[in-house]
Amino acid sequence: MTLRVLWLSLAGAALIGAAWFASHRFSRIEPTAPAVSRAVFRRPPPYKPPTPPFSDAQLQQFLNDARKAEAISDPLQRCLAYPNPPGLDWSSAATSAYCRYQLDPAVKQEEAFQLIRTGHADELDRRFAEIMHEPHTRPDEQDVLDRTFNIDFAKGSDTVRGLMDAWKRQSPNSPFALAASGMAYVAMAQQARGSEYAANTAQSSFDSMERLVQRARADLDAAVKLDPQVTPAYGAMIYAAALTSDGNYALSAARRGLAVEPASYMIYTRLVWMAQPKWDGNVPLMRRFIAGAQRHAKDNPLLLLLLSENTGGEQSVEDTPCMPESQYDLYKNLFAEPGRTGMLVSAGWSARHCNRTDLSVVFRSELLRFDPSKIDRRQERVFDLVSLGQPEWALSEGNALVALAPQDESSYEARGVAYETMGQADHAIEDYEQALRVNPDDTWNLIELGNLYVSAKHDWDKGWAIAEHLLQTHPEEQRGWLLRARIQREQPRAGLDQTVSDFIARFGNGPDQQIWIMQMKPQPQLTHAAANGHG
Numbered sequence: 340m341t342l343r344v345l346w347l348s349l350a351g352a353a354l355i356g357a358a359w360f361a362s363h364r365f366s367r368i369e370p371t372a373p374a375v376s377r378a379v380f381r382r383p384p385p386y387k388p389p390t391p392p393f394s395d396a397q398l399q400q401f402l403n404d405a406r407k408a409e410a411i412s413d414p415l416q417r418c419l420a421y422p423n424p425p426g427l428d429w430s431s432a433a434t435s436a437y438c439r440y441q442l443d444p445a446v447k448q449e450e451a452f453q454l455i456r457t458g459h460a461d462e463l464d465r466r467f468a469e470i471m472h473e474p475h476t477r478p479d480e481q482d483v484l485d486r487t488f489n490i491d492f493a494k495g496s497d498t499v500r501g502l503m504d505a506w507k508r509q510s511p512n513s514p515f516a517l518a519a520s521g522m523a524y525v526a527m528a529q530q531a532r533g534s535e536y537a538a539n540t541a542q543s544s545f546d547s548m549e550r551l552v553q554r555a556r557a558d559l560d561a562a563v564k565l566d567p568q569v570t571p572a573y574g575a576m577i578y579a580a581a582l583t584s585d586g587n588y589a590l591s592a593a594r595r596g597l598a599v600e601p602a603s604y605m606i607y608t609r610l611v612w613m614a615q616p617k618w619d620g621n622v623p624l625m626r627r628f629i630a631g632a633q634r635h636a637k638d639n640p641l642l643l644l645l646l647s648e649n650t651g652g653e654q655s656v657e658d659t660p661c662m663p664e665s666q667y668d669l670y671k672n673l674f675a676e677p678g679r680t681g682m683l684v685s686a687g688w689s690a691r692h693c694n695r696t697d698l699s700v701v702f703r704s705e706l707l708r709f710d711p712s713k714i715d716r717r718q719e720r721v722f723d724l725v726s727l728g729q730p731e732w733a734l735s736e737g738n739a740l741v742a743l744a745p746q747d748e749s750s751y752e753a754r755g756v757a758y759e760t761m762g763q764a765d766h767a768i769e770d771y772e773q774a775l776r777v778n779p780d781d782t783w784n785l786i787e788l789g790n791l792y793v794s795a796k797h798d799w800d801k802g803w804a805i806a807e808h809l810l811q812t813h814p815e816e817q818r819g820w821l822l823r824a825r826i827q828r829e830q831p832r833a834g835l836d837q838t839v840s841d842f843i844a845r846f847g848n849g850p851d852q853q854i855w856i857m858q859m860k861p862q863p864q865l866t867h868a869a870a871n872g873h874g
Contacts, residue, residue: 389664392671393426398697398727401425405704406732414711415442421708424670424701429677432640436481437677440604440641441709444487445470451491455502460509460516467515471568481639485605488571492519495526507558517562518572524555525575528582552579556588567599574605581613589613602635604642608679611645615652622651647678656685661693670698680710687716696726714744721753725760733757737770748774752784759787764795785809786818793822799830817846817855824859835861 393401404422411417418438423429446466454463471484492499503520510516528551531544556579562572573596580589589610596606610628614620626649632642650656650673659665669686678686683706690698700723703716711717718740724733737754744750755770771788774781789805792798803826809819820842827835839859846852 389667391663392667393424393697397425398701401701401704402724402727402729402732405708408708415439417711418442418708421705424674424705426671427675430640430643433643434677436639436641437644437709439480440482440486441490441680444490445483446487446491448491452502455506455509458509460506460513463506464510464513464515481602481641482570482604484569485571485574485603488519488522489574489605493522493526493575495523495528495530499523500527512565514562514565514569514572517558517565518569518575521555521557521559521562521572521579522575524551524558525579525582528552528555528579532582548582552583555579563595567595570596570600570603571605572596573599574603574609577606577609577613581609581618584619602639602642604632604639604644607632607642607645611648612652612681615648615654617652617654622649622655625649625652643676644679646676647673647682649673653681653685656682657689657692659689659693666690666693666695666698670701677705677709680706680713683709684713684716687719691719691723696723699723700727714740714747715749718744718747718749718753722756725756730757730760734761746777748777748781748784751777752781752787755787759791764791767791768796780812782809782813782816782819786816786822789822790825793826793829799826799832802826803832814845817842821855821858828859828861835859 401422401424408417408421411420415438418441419435423434446463451463454460467484467487470487475481475483492503500523503516503523506513506516507520528548531547531551533540533544555575559572559576559579562569573592576592576596577589580586580592593606593610596603600606607628611625611632612618614624614628616622629645629649632645636642656669656673659669666689669689674682674686683702687699687702687706690696690702700720703720703723706713706716707720717736721733721736721740724730724736734754734757737750737757740747740750740753751770751774755767755774758764758767758770768788768791771784771791774784775788778784785805785808789802789809792805793802802822806819806823806826809816810823813819820838824835824838824842826832827838839856842859843852843856846855848856
């Protein structure tokens with residue numbers, strides 16, 4: 340069953356589907372060419388650059404407030420204290436609800452695991468039964484069972500898998516144990532599938548995913564058969580259905596889940612995610628799901644987060660053109676309300692790709708507000724902080740990242756950039772060298788270290804060794820050729836003309852290569868008169 344049929348079944352709106360089909364079909368008919376107007380053509384108005392979404396002062400205030408909030412140790416309180424993006428007025432109800440959805444389980448994971456380890460799974464079942472049947476009247480109390488299961492059990496690790504099996508052995512008739520086990524199986528299936536497109540995914544990965552999805556479905560189906568009120572199971576069913584493109588199963592899960600909880604964020608967000616064009620859905624279908632969710636936003640402000648996906652979800656954000664108008668519209672319109680963490684990841688990538696450091700730092704900071712576990716995005720943000728004149732904060736972040744991820748070369752690179760910006764070349768070199776010990780083939784780090792050897796230490800031999808290594812292992816990397824030419828020009832060292840000639844032989848000398856060639860060639864010397872101010 341297609342996703343379009345899924346929507347029509349959920350909404351009971353056959354006329355809407357028929358109208359869409361007709362408009363889609365008739366849009367393929369070539370329209371009759373309109374008569375050419377005889378009106379006098381007027382010169383278009385002069386181009387006016389778009390107004391930025393916030394001022395420099397607003398950005399600096401945001402950065403100051405964000406840094407203060409990030410000093411709060413408790414993740415939930417940090418999230419609640421975090422500033423909204425400059426120039427935007429996010430709903431306080433939505434941000435508070437999302438902070439709790441991401442960071443505030445009703446039963447902490449370690450507490451749940453300890454009850455299972457010590458043979459007290461019956462107590463865990465009792466706690467969840469109380470949570471499920473408690474009335475939740477405050478906006479940020481919505482989806483409390485869903486968020487607890489999502490935070491505690493939607494993990495694909497061996498540790499979680501073993502504990503879920505132990506829980507089922509202790510409580511074989513517990514719908515909560517079965518739902519949690521099913522969620523863990525779905526997470527394992529996603530890990531087995533990987534994040535690559537189907538063409539780049541091995542068949543063995545699909546086979547493993549299928550086996551795990553079948554186990555997940557068995558547990559999830561058993562959970563809702565025992566108790567249809569266990570809402571986390573329905574969201575996990577839709578996720579499992581998306582992995583295997585099973586629209587019938589998604590339809591059944593959505594119908595039953597929305598009958599229990601019409602304002603379920605987990606169900607609606609999974610439906611919208613499944614309907615993305617990159618998963619063979621389409622934007623009109625996504626918008627219908629989002630519109631259906633907004634009818635319940637007064638009862639569950641989490642549903643406001645779906646508004647940021649109206650143009651097609653994550654891929655549409657990543658495909659945003661690198662034009663100021665497009666980037667500003669993305670910021671002001673698409674993110675007028677908070678977006679899911681996945682959307683914020685895509686927005687941060689798009690802004691960085693378009694060299695919009697100001698937008699990038701905002702998107703990545705808001706992502707870390709809701710999900711501080713994103714170490715890779717935190718590493719990337721250090722480069723934004725350096726570019727925006729925040730080297731001390733960048734260094735503080737670098738120190739924290741090295742402590743959190745000492746086996747990740749990107750942590751040392753991030754701190755090295757902060758040191759380099761602050762003029763502490765020796766510390767920067769130490770970090771870049773440590774990053775190379777972790778990953779000797781990191782081309783960015785090799786080039787940065789080579790340039791630092793040359794510019795700060797005038798250690799021509801070390802710089803030359805890196806340049807030669809790059810040309811042998813990564814001759815396609817233009818910056819390696821530039822490093823080699825720089826040493827030949829500035830030391831000086833013989834062979835500059837040959838380096839330029841070899842570069843042109845490999846890359847050509849077209850307009851797109853001229854910026855490289857001009858940097859490699861000898862720089863014209865000032866005449867004596869010009870040097871003395873008489874030229």
